[in-house]
Amino acid sequence: MILLQANQIARLFGAEVLFENLQLEISSRARIGLVGRNGAGKSTFLKIIAGIEAPDAGTIAKNKTATMGYLAQDTGLISNATVWEEMLDAFAAVRIIEKRMRELEIAISESNPNTANYQTILKEYDRLQHDFSEKNGYGYENEIRSVLHGFQFDASFYDQKIATLSGGQKTRLALAKMLLQSPDILILDEPTNHLDIETLAWLEGYLQNYSGALLIVSHDRYFLDKVVTEIYEISRRKMRHYKGNYSRYLDLKAEQLASDWKAYEKQQTEINKLEDFVARNLVRASTTKRAQSRRKQLEKMDRLDRPQGDEKSAHFLFDIEKPSGNIVLQVEDAAIGYSIEEILSEPINLDIRRKDAIALVGPNGIGKSTLLKSLIGELPFIRGEVTFGANVATGYYDQGQTNLHHNKTILQELWDEHPTTPEVEIRTALGGFLFSGEDVDKPIALLSGGEKARVALAKLAMNKENFLILDEPTNHLDIDNKEVLENALIDYEGTLFFVSHDRYFINRIATKVIELSENGSKLYLGDYDYYLEKKQEEAEIAALLEEKTVIATVSTGKQNFQQSKEQQKALRNLQRKIEKIEEELATLDEEITAAETKMTEPLVLNDHVQLNELNQFIETAQQRQEHLMEEWETLSLELEELT
Template sequence: MILLQANQIARQFGADTLFENIHLEISSRARIGLVGRNGAGKSTLLKILAGIEAPDKGTIAKNKNITLGYLAQDTGLDSDKTVWEEMLEAFSDVRQTEKRMHELEVKISQISPEDENYEAVLKQYDQLQEEFIEKNGYGYENEMRAVLNGFQFDESFYDKAIQTLSGGQKTRLALAKMLLQSPDILILDEPTNHLDIETLSWLEGYLQNYRGALLIVSHDRYFLDKVVTEIYEISRSKMRHYKGNYSRYLDLKSQQLASEWKAYEKQQAEINKLEDFVAKNIVRASTTKRAQSRRKQLDKMERIERPQGKEKSAHFLFQITKASGNIVFQLEDGAIGYDQSIVSEPVNLDIKRQDAIALVGPNGIGKSTLLKSMIGEIPFIKGEKRYGTNVSIGYYDQGQAELNQNKTILQELWDEHPATPEVDIRRMLGSFLFSGDDVDKPISLLSGGEKARVALAKLAMDQKNFLVLDEPTNHLDIDNKEVLENALIDYEGTLFFVSHDRYFINRLATKVVELSENGSRLYLGDYDYYLEKKEEEEQLAEYEREQNETSQEKKTTTNKQNFVQSKEQQKQIRSLQRKVSQIEEELNTADEKISQLKEEMTLPENLDDHVKLTELDQSLQSTQKQQDDLMEQWEHLSLQLEELETKTS
């Protein structure tokens, strides 16, 4: 079912057209990625689709019964509530239903089943309960906890006032609340900004299972590959649609471009052939009619436009003036942090020439701190660092703090390389898409993407052999990320970089260093290899936990069995002891009876009484047999008792 449809949408700024003739459909359970260069109009289009802005042309048709949620990039919650109170707002409808149910429960308890309204109240309660269950009324608090935990907010944050949180935390909370509201169409503009890899992985899994439709703008290619199933691309004011994830889109786009070139070249060959015929035959009387026919054919032909291929991208290389020695940087048992407060130790690094090492770990664990300690901006709290011979360091700061906000673009580079001719500086800036009057723009007026390109241009000018990069792909669109990747792949020096861009890590890294509070850990491979090894480690740890639990369970079971067995044995012993005692009493009675019978048989009055004597003799024999049977039982039970007492002793 189509939830939203955009037809012939256009946005213009004066005489300039940002985009036009845009057609886009969002169906139930859609997973759409919107891609395009910075400035192509992606965010503007999202605002139009969300109803925040009106299009200059075209229409938006939306199903009236659906809900739509839109979250702009870097939007943070502005609230005077606590984290928990604000998240509860996402379930206001459910909580209202719950309140009404409680009211009806009280009412039901107060009226008699004979009351004429009783059945109506019960029916109303049943309807509310069905609605409550459908909206996850009995599990919404657990859902809140799961989402907050996914965004790295544990229970210690629940009672904190949102006003006291950092900007990044407020941004994550805004996204968390939007997910909990669960609109039928969820529109997200750069939701992966400022998320660490662990949170990104959680968000991917959550969105894959999201019950509504998704429309997402993102420069995170790994994220797009995991989440979306169709791509809309804005390029040169036009929109194109591709089925599949981001990698499939690249393949289809390449195939499409090749097909367009083939069709264009075929038509150009046909046009050249017809024009040549017309030129040679139009003035000859014998062939002029055929030439005129060919001319009409040319006039009626619908010309295929020359395929434009890729839009203009930066194109640059990172060169080095002198190679370093084989050993570039070493750190033994390092500790990093601020003001003697350690956030991670022990950190051990052994960086060799032409290594390309990615540093990964959760936000706040000290990745940027480690880079700044390596370049000497912040001292190591512990440990000894050593640089190899001829090592020259180039550093890229994710916040572009190295840029002078009071200078122009041209001054920023030329002041650091005053001996370089202006034409060479301009040529370098041109390769980073700064040409003409662009180079006279003040740094302070540049966008995040433009500042990133200036910082990279400075890095390229320096020609260092060891690049230490902190989030170099931040603010870059996908095309310029690919240019940066290709430049770094061809770089002959050494790389040590922090990045949350897993696609970028996969293309560059030959090793991955994971940073945690317990220090550093080295993995010899790219990001996918790192994930595989982490999964193996988790599986092994889980197996060991299961083994320990099984062992403990067996031990507990054995102890329990031993206890039960001991209790049973004690019970048997007591039972045998009672039986033995009883038999002993019966034996005593038999002994007394035998003695009495023998005594009676010797009495004079019984010796002369044959009948009486026979009766006494029979009774004696019977008692003696009983005595023998009792003795046999006593011996058997005594042996059992002795064995049990030996086992339990």
């Protein structure tokens, strides 16, 4: 069933066209990803779909019965209620039904079953009970607990006032409430911002099973691959539709571009032939009519536009002035936190070698950014210290871009740090990061998040350090510029240590993963997918050990009361077998000694046949001894384990 249709949607800013003629269709249980460059108009289009803004042209047709929910990026929940009270509000309609059911239950208990009023009450109660069950009335509190747990809110948060929480917590709660409200069409603008990897994985699973339709803007390619089944791309003011997840969209887009070029080149060949024929034959009397016919054919031809392919992307590299030594950085048994009483993580051990590309992962709040700042000396370690190797030159990317000067222009920001570099070289470097012409005179204070990120990366590239410490370098970058950054870091000849929640980025860049937890650091020798596999193995082993511990505990309890008859029987059997082996070993020892003694007798020494027989007997007896000793050792170990 079609829930919503957008037809010929346009947004204009005076004479400038942001986009036009956009078409989109949302059906029941659709899983749609909306992609495009920063500034292409994705968020504006979502607001038009959600009815928050009106289009300059086109129409939105929505199923009248379909409910819609829209959550803008970085929207925090504003409320004076507690976390639990606010989540209960998502089920306000269900709770009204529940309240009425309680009233009817009292009325039923007090009414005469033989009256007409009693039957009326019963009918209303049956209807409400059906509606209550349909709306998950018997399980909505468990659903609230499940969603809050998924967003890293345990029971200790339930009674906290939302107004007292951090901005990131309010953002997660806004998304949690929207999910609990479960609208038929759920529109999410960058829902993965500021979520740690564990929460992202939970959200993916939740959205995969979501009962309604989804329309999502996201720059998280891993997330899009897991959740969406169709892609709408806004590019050059137009929109195109592709079936499949993000990876499939990339393949289809490449195929479409190749097909467009083939059709364009074929038509250009035909046009050139026709134009050449007209030019050579129009003035000749014998061929004028045919030339005029070709000219009319050219005039009527629907000419294809030249395929434009991808929009202009940034292009840059991270060079190094000189290589470092093999050992880049070492930390041993360090602790990070706010004070000796408030340690976030320990013991932390790092051994970073030249050309390592290491991703630092862990839950929000565990101290990943704190660790990076401790490594560069901005914050002290609570315990421990960092040791750098020979010739290490460190560059640091701060996710908050606090090292940018808001009172400077883009050009000044780079030139002031490299005053001896010619202006043309500074402008060339900035051009690689999509700043050209008058763009370089923009004040830093007026830039978007994506523009600030590109300025910060430009500064980093200019410095040519051989060890880059990066804190969420993909934040604020669109997908195309993320890919440019990835390619630049893959070609980088130095060493990388970075924090990121972009799993696709980690998979492409990282050769190792370090997980940070309250119990310190743990190294995994592989990319993100390898890290996930090992975590799954660890979880399975832990579950198995826990199960064995429970069984052993129960078993021990029973044995303390009365040792099982089977174990007693096994003990007796083992003891009897061991005693029998010991008796046989003693007998064999005596027989071997007797045979060896006999071999020394004068009569036997001159009887080669008898000597040979005795020798064979001794060898056989010794082999039997060895076999019995092995069996004795095995049985003794079993006896030791049982006792």
